[in-house]
Amino acid sequence: MQNVPWQRPVATSVTAVSNAFEALDLLDHHWPNIKxxxxxxxxxxxxxxxxxxxxxxxxxxxxxxxxxxAQLN
Structure with missing residues (x-):
């Protein structure tokens, strides 16, 4: 598993996401019902x-x- 940090985090209304693992966690567990x-x-x-x-x-x-x-920015 490669979890390479992103050069710049992506700011969301929930948190700042700085790698694919954090993004996947947000997508799978904390995403609104807009998929x-x-x-x-x-x-x-x-x-x-x-x-x-x-x-x-x-x-x-x-x-x-x-x-x-999802309008999370």
Missing amino acids: GPRFVKARYACLAALDGRESAEVARETFKDAVAE
Whole structure:
């Protein structure tokens, strides 16, 4: 499992998220009932980043999009 820190944390209304593991925890356990296509993409990208199949920055960008979709910024 690779948990590479992001260059810049993503600020949400709940907390600041600084890596794919924290993002996945927020997506899985603390996300509002707004689970659209960006949520799905972010969850997949975070899992892929932890497995080393995706870069940490791609996971960050997709998570940032999901935060905007759920209006958590």
